[in-house]
Amino acid sequence: MSQTATQVRPGGGGTPARTRRPPAREGRWLAWLFLAPAGVVLLALVLWPIVYSVWRSLFDRSGRAFIGLGNYQRIFTDADTFTALKNNLIWVLVAPALVTVLGLIFAVLTERVRWGTAFKLIVFMPMAISFLAAGIIFRVVYDQDPDRGVANAVVTGVHDVFSSSAQYPGARPRDADALPPAAAGGYATADTVEPGSTVPLPLVGVEGDALPEDPSAAQAAGEPAADAITGTVWFDFARGGGGAPGEIDDNESALPGVVVQALRDGEVVAEATTDDQGLFVLEGLDPGGYQLALPAGNFAQPFRGVSWLGPDLVTPAIIVAYVWMWAGFAMVLIGAGLAAIPRDALEAARIDGANEWQVFRLITVPLLAPVLTVVLVTMIINVLKIFDLVYIIAPGSSAQAANVIAVQMWSVSFGGAQDFGLGSALGVFLFLLVLPAMLFNIRRFRQEQQ
Amino acid sequence: MKRSVGIATATALVLALTACGGDTGTDTPAEDVGDNGSTVDETPADGGESTGATDGSEATEGGTAGGEGAALPDLSGEELEVAAVWTGTEQERFTMVLDSFEEQTGATVQYTSTGDDIAPVLTPRVEGGNPPDVAFLPQPGLLNEFAGRDALKPLTEDVEATIDANYAPVWKDLGTVDGDLYGVWFKAANKSTIWYDVEALDAAGVTPPETWDDLVTASQTVSDSGVTPWSVAGADGWTLTDWFENVYLSQAGPDMYDQLTNHEIPWTDPSVEEALNTLAEIWGADGFVAEGALQTDFPTSVTRVFSSGDAAMVYEGDFVAGVIGGETEAVVGEDANFFPFPAVGEAPAVVGGGDVAVAFTDTEATMALMSYLASPEAAEIWVAEGGFTSPNKSVDTALYPDDISRGIAEGLIAAGDAFRFDMSDQMPSAFGGTPGQGMWQDLTDFLADPSDVQGVMDSLEANASKAYGR
Numbered sequence: 001m002s003q004t005a006t007q008v009r010p011g012g013g014g015t016p017a018r019t020r021r022p023p024a025r026e027g028r029w030l031a032w033l034f035l036a037p038a039g040v041v042l043l044a045l046v047l048w049p050i051v052y053s054v055w056r057s058l059f060d061r062s063g064r065a066f067i068g069l070g071n072y073q074r075i076f077t078d079a080d081t082f083t084a085l086k087n088n089l090i091w092v093l094v095a096p097a098l099v100t101v102l103g104l105i106f107a108v109l110t111e112r113v114r115w116g117t118a119f120k121l122i123v124f125m126p127m128a129i130s131f132l133a134a135g136i137i138f139r140v141v142y143d144q145d146p147d148r149g150v151a152n153a154v155v156t157g158v159h160d161v162f163s164s165s166a167q168y169p170g171a172r173p174r175d176a177d178a179l180p181p182a183a184a185g186g187y188a189t190a191d192t193v194e195p196g197s198t199v200p201l202p203l204v205g206v207e208g209d210a211l212p213e214d215p216s217a218a219q220a221a222g223e224p225a226a227d228a229i230t231g232t233v234w235f236d237f238a239r240g241g242g243g244a245p246g247e248i249d250d251n252e253s254a255l256p257g258v259v260v261q262a263l264r265d266g267e268v269v270a271e272a273t274t275d276d277q278g279l280f281v282l283e284g285l286d287p288g289g290y291q292l293a294l295p296a297g298n299f300a301q302p303f304r305g306v307s308w309l310g311p312d313l314v315t316p317a318i319i320v321a322y323v324w325m326w327a328g329f330a331m332v333l334i335g336a337g338l339a340a341i342p343r344d345a346l347e348a349a350r351i352d353g354a355n356e357w358q359v360f361r362l363i364t365v366p367l368l369a370p371v372l373t374v375v376l377v378t379m380i381i382n383v384l385k386i387f388d389l390v391y392i393i394a395p396g397s398s399a400q401a402a403n404v405i406a407v408q409m410w411s412v413s414f415g416g417a418q419d420f421g422l423g424s425a426l427g428v429f430l431f432l433l434v435l436p437a438m439l440f441n442i443r444r445f446r447q448e449q450q
Numbered sequence: 451m452k453r454s455v456g457i458a459t460a461t462a463l464v465l466a467l468t469a470c471g472g473d474t475g476t477d478t479p480a481e482d483v484g485d486n487g488s489t490v491d492e493t494p495a496d497g498g499e500s501t502g503a504t505d506g507s508e509a510t511e512g513g514t515a516g517g518e519g520a521a522l523p524d525l526s527g528e529e530l531e532v533a534a535v536w537t538g539t540e541q542e543r544f545t546m547v548l549d550s551f552e553e554q555t556g557a558t559v560q561y562t563s564t565g566d567d568i569a570p571v572l573t574p575r576v577e578g579g580n581p582p583d584v585a586f587l588p589q590p591g592l593l594n595e596f597a598g599r600d601a602l603k604p605l606t607e608d609v610e611a612t613i614d615a616n617y618a619p620v621w622k623d624l625g626t627v628d629g630d631l632y633g634v635w636f637k638a639a640n641k642s643t644i645w646y647d648v649e650a651l652d653a654a655g656v657t658p659p660e661t662w663d664d665l666v667t668a669s670q671t672v673s674d675s676g677v678t679p680w681s682v683a684g685a686d687g688w689t690l691t692d693w694f695e696n697v698y699l700s701q702a703g704p705d706m707y708d709q710l711t712n713h714e715i716p717w718t719d720p721s722v723e724e725a726l727n728t729l730a731e732i733w734g735a736d737g738f739v740a741e742g743a744l745q746t747d748f749p750t751s752v753t754r755v756f757s758s759g760d761a762a763m764v765y766e767g768d769f770v771a772g773v774i775g776g777e778t779e780a781v782v783g784e785d786a787n788f789f790p791f792p793a794v795g796e797a798p799a800v801v802g803g804g805d806v807a808v809a810f811t812d813t814e815a816t817m818a819l820m821s822y823l824a825s826p827e828a829a830e831i832w833v834a835e836g837g838f839t840s841p842n843k844s845v846d847t848a849l850y851p852d853d854i855s856r857g858i859a860e861g862l863i864a865a866g867d868a869f870r871f872d873m874s875d876q877m878p879s880a881f882g883g884t885p886g887q888g889m890w891q892d893l894t895d896f897l898a899d900p901s902d903v904q905g906v907m908d909s910l911e912a913n914a915s916k917a918y919g920r
Contacts, residue, residue, distance in 0.1 A: 080887065144742040145758075170737065174674075204674035205737065237675050241655015309745055395685035397744040397894045399886025411884060419880075 050431070057424035071425035081426070083400060084408040087315055088433075091386060091404065095319050095326075096379035100372055102323060103330025107338050108360065110331070120335070124328035131325070135392030138321040142308035142393070152305030159303045166300040167257050168210045173294075174202035174236045174245055185296030188263065192289030196226050199292055202236030202246050203255060211235065212276075215253035219277045229282045229290065233258045233274045254278025258298050263291040309394065311401035318393050318402060322386065330375045337371030338364070374444065381437045385430060405430050522822060526556035528815040533562045533572065534586035534805065543835045550831055551822050557815050568592070576601045581810035584819055586636065588805050589875055590624055596808065597627035603812035604630040605820055612824040616844045618866045620704075625806055633806035634824045637832075638841040640862045641692050641767035641872060642791035642800045645774070647755050649785065650677050650762035658789030662697075665792045666731050672762050673737050680732060681761035683751035684743040684897045687890020689766055691874040691882065694893060695801045696765075698725040699870050700794040711873045713918045717910035726896065726903045728794060734900030744898060749773050756780040765791070767802070768839065768858045783854050790861045800865035803872050804841060833859075841869075881917035888913045 060067045075081050106123055110116035126134060143149030146156045173179035173187050179201065182188035193199055198221045218234030235253045236245060243249035254277050262270040262282045269290070272280040282292075308317045341364065349363050365372075387406035394402035405426055413423030536544050541563055548559045562582060564571040569592055575581050581601065587593050596602050605613075610631055613622055617635065625633030644665075651657075651668075654675035659665040669679040683689040699707045702721040709715045710722070732738050740746075740754060740761040752770055754760040756778040764770065771782045780786045790798060807823050809816045822828050829840035836851040839859045847863075850856035862869065874882030874889055881888035889910060896906040 144745045171676075205676055207676045210676075235676075238655075239653055239675075241671065304741055307742070307745065394886075395745055395747065396687050396885045396890065397685045397898070400891055403886065411887065412880075 053424045053427050057428050059421050061419040071422045084403040084405045087404050091383045095383045096376050098323050099326045099330045099379050100376050102327040103334050106331040107334040126325045127328050131388035135389050139393050156305045169301045171203045171206045174204050186294050188291050188293040195285040199231035201233045204237050206235045216276050218248045218252050218254040227285050232278045234278045261293045263293050311398050314398040314402040318389050333375050337368050341367045377437050384434050522554045525815045528557040530559045531582040532584045533582040535568050537563045543832050547828050547831045583811045583816045586805040586807050602632045603809045606817045609821045612821045616842045620867045620869050633808050635804050635806050635841050636823050638804040638839045639802050640858045641802045643788040644765045645770045645788045646763040659792050661792050662794040678740045678761045681740045681751045681754040681764045682743040683746050683748040685747040690893035691889050695873045696791045697728050697794050699799040707870050711876050718907045730900035799868040878917040
């Protein structure tokens with residue numbers, strides 16, 4: 001078909017091409033006859049749905065009332081659709097560029113490594129996986145639980161190398177009035193304490209794993225020296241319930257290793273760590289009032305990793321999954337373009353003294369420009385209609401934050417609202433967005449053929 | 451240099467690939483456990499529809515002796531067709547119910563399974579003038595729809611008398627459209643059950659609470675004991691709507707519940723505010739809800755309690771038992787148990803679902819079958835087999851194969867007229883049934899920030915107005 005087009009065009013208006021006789025009348029009929037099946041299929045499966053979508057988009061949900069451009073107006077006024085538009089814009093700006101750049105880097109590098117083919121194979125491998133499967137894989141990759149999600153396993157692993165977690169994460173005072181949260185973090189007594197007194201510091205909410213293997217029973221502190229403050233830090237919760245709050249009961253465990261500080265005017269003047277019986281002694285104190293503090297370091301929650309699929313990160317996270325899938329495709333196309341570059345141009349530049357970076361920037365990239373454009377435009381078309389990854393990866397709570405036009409189109413038409421009018425309008429809108437990129441690609445193909 | 455970079459990247463990719471493979475592999479559901487005499491034949495992926503709880507393998511003799519209750523006529527030579535969504539084990543057990551009808555009447559009943567989605571199967575058949583004689587619909591909305599199209603036949607007085615004798619009036623109302631009685635509620639689901647890790651509650655010395663205040667106190671005690679009390683499936687909006695429905699039904703009462711369901715009162719009503727504030731006592735309390743709730747889907751919310759030990763309690767309907775049996779090592783009845791959703795207002799209430807039998811023809815045989823389905827004899831056959839909860843109050847609860855399913859059924863019957871159908875299932879699905887939209891999204895936002903009651907109410911009202919078109 002394209003051949004006929006190129007051959008007819010030079011002839012132009014009416015004058016038959018000199019090289020070929022005008023087709024005989026019966027020949028023309030025959031041509032139409034052969035074209036008919038394809039034509040019918042195109043009409044029924046491509047043209048008619050487009051025309052019907054445009055038509056349907058002018059009607060309301062019931063399909064009976066004509067509302068003109070009402071559905072299109074809703075696209076731009078509805079908050080949900082607006083998020084979808086915004087996300088699509090982010091996708092179009094980021095994903096194709098990222099895929100093309102990565103593809104270029106991979107293509108250039110694989111030309112130079114000995115195991116290039118193996119590397120290419122591995123980078124290309126995700127293409128062999130369906131979007132659905134890739135979506136499910138990445139849902140697990142981004143799982144919040146570091147034991148399941150590899151992304152958070154890496155993040156928490158790196159984090160824990162640099163900072164160790166607290167001994168009693170999440171533990172808190174039994175009586176929040178006597179031991180309120182301190183400004184500097186942790187907890188400090190509301191009242192001041194004189195040296196020579198005993199201060200019980202009951203805690204609750206201590207996780208089972210945080211307790212020592214065989215915890216000792218908590219003990220009441222004895223009478224302290226005149227310049228010291230003593231006391232007990234213990235888990236004020238008896239297994240199975242019971243026991244009086246704030247009292248050291250028989251079966252309550254001591255909490256060893258808790259740091260206790262004595263504060264005077266907000267300054268730390270003494271510090272002690274509880275022993276196996278949960279006892280601490282703060283010594284060498286001058287007479288006067290002190291606040292006792294349990295610094296935040298005792299209770300810091302363990303680092304739980306990054307909430308990849310939370311509303312803030314969900315779109316970038318899905319874009320990464322997309323890039324993982326398509327970088328191989330870009331690499332193969334660009335690699336083919338690279339192989340077609342005349343070697344003598346590169347050699348000539350090198351002989352003229354250009355370094356590798358200059359060769360890449362001034363020779364390779366300009367010569368590759370047509371291929372890069374094709375990749376970029378193909379990716380833009382591909383990204384505009386992105387559906388599967390977003391639909392699968394985003395959990396329900398982030399579904400709105402990750403919304404894109406194609407998903408919105410699906411959810412208003414089939415996902416519940418059953419509004420085919422608005423759905424069609426979104427479809428037509430998406431079609432209009434893709435159209436320029438498609439026309440551009442078609443024009444390029446024509447130019448190449450000439 | 452360049453080569454080593456390439457190889458390093460390649461290795462990293464390979465590692466990432468294998469890590470992914472390993473991770474997805476670890477998820478294989480455990481084998482069905484039959485320790486407590488219950489196996490699980492289906493694990494609901496989305497949890498929403500399944501009404502099957504546990505299926506007792508202590509099969510007792512199927513048919514009960516005929517002739518009790520409704521006297522069935524002789525229907526030799528008559529042929530009937532029954533359509534429902536049940537397949538597999540459920541189909542087998544329902545066929546046992548039909549077999550007993552065949553034996554007693556001499557009629558031939560053919561069962562057609564429609565698969566999960568019954569509406570697209572029934573609608574064309576109704577329009578083509580060839581509907582089955584009897585079909586089981588999983589939602590009141592469908593009943594209304596078919597009644598509205600005059601496709602259903604009103605039940606005869608005999609059938610009505612059987613229903614009056616065996617059901618709480620609420621079930622009759624649920625089967626009535628514009629004053630005509632069309633439906634017999636044969637199967638029910640109880641969505642007012644809170645499932646807990648027995649060991650965690652024992653360690654905290656907590657006994658199952660009976661009022662909402664007790665529940666909040668119990669949650670605090672569990673939290674003090676060092677265990678996070680709640681696992682909430684914030685990634686699946688429908689679990690949050692069920693939370694809200696339980697609180698609202700018990701607090702505001704069934705009448706208000708019905709009005710809110712039909713959007714006759716706005717979502718900015720003070721009763722909604724009160725319910726949301728009540729919910730916030732648990733959703734918003736420090737350390738009550740396990741971290742990462744918004745990323746937790748329903749099956750994970752269950753495994754977080756019964757496998758990973760992240761939390762002590764999880765709320766959802768009777769089908770949680772299926773997930774516990776299918777995906778965790780915990781044994782329902784030993785390691786895992788449930789208590790009814792506590793009373794928030796004066797009386798406890800039960801939110802649930804069910805399958806309603808409707809007649810598309812009005813022959814003597816069809817009506818005899820409807821009458822039979824409304825009788826306790828029909829329900830008891832399946833009750834004894836397990837995986838079935840009957841809303842029929844005359845059913846002998848001793849026949850349930852285990853304590854858990856008996857408890858679920860007794861809770862449902864005891865609620866009587868305080869039973870209400872799942873609100874979100876009765877609303878336009880754009881509002882009550884779409885991920886990321888309407889009530890699902892608004893309650894997700896509320897879980898994320900339980901202090902913003904006003905904002906959530908405004909958003910609920912705006913979305914409801916849009917979906918109801920008023």
